[in-house]
Amino acid sequence: MAGSHQRNTAGLRESPRCGAKTRKGSPCRSPAVTGKKRCRMHGGAAGSGAPKGNQNALKHGMFTKEMKAERAHVRELIAESKELLRRIEKH
Numbered sequence: 368m369a370g371s372h373q374r375n376t377a378g379l380r381e382s383p384r385c386g387a388k389t390r391k392g393s394p395c396r397s398p399a400v401t402g403k404k405r406c407r408m409h410g411g412a413a414g415s416g417a418p419k420g421n422q423n424a425l426k427h428g429m430f431t432k433e434m435k436a437e438r439a440h441v442r443e444l445i446a447e448s449k450e451l452l453r454r455i456e457k458h
Contacts, residue, residue, distance in 0.1 A: 385409055 385395035385406035400411030410416060417424065428434060 385411070 379398060382398040383404075385397045385399050385404075385408075387395045387405055387409035389395055395406055395409055397406035397408065399405055400407055403411035405411035
């Protein structure tokens with residue numbers, strides 16, 4: 368008879384859980400990869416994560432306080448220029 372043997376699932380049931388949040392917002396119930404805190408689907412797999420020297424996370428400074436002020440100044444200059452051109456066209 369197929370399936371009549373006892374399965375030893377104690378190790379799997381007692382292993383630490385992943386704990387990453389699922390799309391539903393509940394914690395992931397999959398077992399964590401040995402030596403890691405996450406399951407294979409949430410970053411515990413070998414080779415997962417950003418590569419060494421990842422350039423995607425490089426800070427570019429576009430949203431610093433200084434750059435925002437500079438862009439606001441340029442917008443102000445453009446608006447003043449447009450207003451000056453309107454006044455010149457009227458005369």
